Amino acid sequence: MRRLSNAFKNRGTIRDHSILSNDSSFPREADLFRYRKQRGVNLGSWFVLERWITDAPFQQAKAPAQSDLDVALGQNAKDILERHWDTWVTVQDFAWIAERGLNSVRIPIGYYHLCGADRSVLEGTDFAELENVYHGAWSRITNAIVLAQKYGLGVLIDLHAAPGKQNRDAHGGTSGEPRFFDKNTSNMTHTIRVLTVLLDHLNNFCSSQDPPLTNVIGLELLNEPILNSALDKWYINAIHALRQIDRMPFYISDCWATDQYARYIHSHTSEIPFTILDHHLYRCFTQADGATPVVQHTKNLTDANADTPQMFARVAQKLEEAGSGLVVGEWSGALNPTSLVGAENDINCRKDFVTAQLALYEKFCAGYFFWTYKKEHAGDKGWSLRDAVEAGVFPARVGLEASVVREDSDRELRKTHARDTSLQEHSKYWAQYPGKYDHSRFSDGFVQGWEDAWLFFKSVGTLPQSSTVPELGFRGPWVKKRAHDYEKDKGNKSIWEYEHGFVQGLIAAREDLA
Template sequence: MTALDARDIHRYRKQRGVNLGSWFVLEKWITPKPFVNTQGSSDLDVAKSANAKQILEAHWDNWITPDDWVWLRDRGINAVRVPIGYYHLAGPYPEILKGTDFNGLGPVFEGAWTRITRAIATAGGYGMGVLIDLHSAVGKQNGDAHSGAPGPIRFYEKRNMDQTLNALKFLAQALDIIPNVIGLQLINEPQNNPALPSFYSHALDTLRKLAPDLPLYIHDAWNTDQYAELVSRRKDFVVLDHHLYRCFTSEDQNQSGDDHARNLRGGTLGHFKGISNKIAGNLVVAEYSAALNQRSLRSGDAGEQDRQRRVFTAAQLDLYNETCGGSFFWCYKKQEGWDAGWDLRNASLAEIMPSFYGIRKTSQGIHNDAGRREDEKRRATNDHVNWWNKYPGHYEHWRFELGFQQGWDDAFVFFNFRDSSASVSEIGFRGQLARRRSSEHIREKGESNVWEYGESI
């Protein structure tokens, strides 16, 4: 069996994360200051405005500070999602802008990639993994300004899909070797389209050849069942991303925070369990928030409003902890004003979000008690053998023992992983790690009755 290294720990562990929103892909409602010279709302509008290069570089250099990294680390957050656009690759890959909305704007963005790679390294120094999210694809994959440009959706034109794939190929090759990169998200919140499944499948196959071990994340285009089916047909490390918000539709607004919490613990939990089981646990919620519409808050009292948000977010966190490999709050902070729904720092001050995520590390670590492991293995194996003795057949129960021991030992490797994070690393993508271990077991021991190994690991 191959030993787990730092890259494995980062990629397979439970991701307790936050989005560093509006750092590279700007959103005016989060950071209005870079839009000082334009009435527009997209990166393209800023890039075409006066002094764009200076404005953007100053923002990139100052939006996330050392104090921010310390704040995140001290609360047990072990992952950040960083939204970027294809145009942020213009420095090392100037051809990526040819024929796109950003053609000719290379000088404005030539310094972005260096800062993105620096951000990844800085996050690693604080014990955090980084999910790089191609938030803005060539031609716009959705109708929102955060897809990079104003205007209609043109992503599904073949040349734009091809150019987006070129950007993803660059990213996959650049990121695969970086130990604390936990994955690459192909595109963010695409409009569902008959061409999307084939784009996803082709892109996944292409990128997998370039980066055999890099987790690849796809958004469900607001149709979780459809894209869970796509992910379920793959055995490589592909993760399905769903974004959960409960503040935009009239149906959402007609329910209180208490109502939403009950639904999350009921029907939504059942649906998530079904999806997670279908795709071996490779499910994340890469965007969620504490935001509720004013109608849902049902009160003008600030204390009652915070209580509604508190029960709503508690139900979310329980849901994600039980069914997902990770979750990422949207977003870390806003530039102006108080917003306990969307600003994690504000939500934390209001005690809507937890003061710490996961299990706090201790200086001693966690001792792997070999005697206890053997006792637990013996008990589990006896239960396994006694059950299958009811059904005569050819079994190899020694495989069950090997799987149990491997799973136990892997868990302790995660628990005792020593990096700069404040929280204990826990296995998050258990099904995917079990697939990897089962494949290794087959190579070493053959595939007869391998199900017994898989049942215990």
């Protein structure tokens, strides 16, 4: 903890809070949005278009008619796009999402969608002459944040398409080859400018509302970039620039090298605090996926000794130690058709597969976002959340019902009993290993952990009645924040005991609630 404390000295004046500052106003309403467990869905093909999700906007696109640039260069692009932005996701959709118990949305955007806030983001890019086409996107993005807050939904803004294109897919903005990592580095440099423009305008917009909006839960720097040796340094440079504007969580892609980037975050904790690792999990694209029956896919997610649960457990622990967390930013119920050959009941097998994923994410992750909310053509139970819910593949509701949070005169007694029991077990264990301990720190941590758990539980009262119970999800950074403040007040002796007690208090409160 001493190394972390020193790293945060002399950071200068930063808007919003620092997660390791001794800020008497912590936690703020924005913290309850940002640190809670995010149970969310992607609003795919709203701004960054994907033809397999919705075909309509591509009808007058320029060949090969697969990307945003193709649509923008086609006929009637401005009218087509604005009509799509105004109809693809509406207020009724936000209401439906909240009614399912989901508490957040991930919104993929391209850098060109920001030109209505600052046209300079287009300079020197493939979209340089297309300001007129995309000028109206920014007002729709900010309106989405307003609507989301109305329904208690957090918003993760995801830069899905960066200047130069960071991956080979059409959802990178163009149908061409990726040039993000070109040797002249101009696209990497410009993307940092894009991100700072985005964050600055987000903050200005949210703070200018009455009351101010508090539901932007984070910013994802790049969606699924190609694994490249230049990426590690770029992440650090980008986060350093963004930290001068805000200390919200910044999400980075693991490029499907999850252990590698868990180690990366762990080793750069002081340089990139509150940086969240985003992993995407699909089981339908590779030959191995297709050769694996759905029952085996499900078993591979539920067997604690299988590779995927082992990886999640390993990575989640390492990230929590670093004051970070693991989020599955994209996942689905989609399967290769060959995985379903011979399945006795298609719906039940799909349901078991989705249930296994949800259980895995609930156990190890600070959040997850299903891909995707809906498709233009109904019936896809693997990719469309709405269709999956209707078919019974995805549960009708996630999370704990709000009704479990109620006044309880015996809660304080149960807290004391749980603390005493945990303290006794803690003391008995460490009595085996002679040393200098201060078990009162464990007791203090336990009480604070229990009370902070209830801080989240009770915040359901400020959200729409359809909301499920908010829970602390980003345990790593929250515990580091509390331990840092406790250390400043009580000294650094046995801080590890405080942290251990804090986690035990969180767990005990959640078990008591359920």
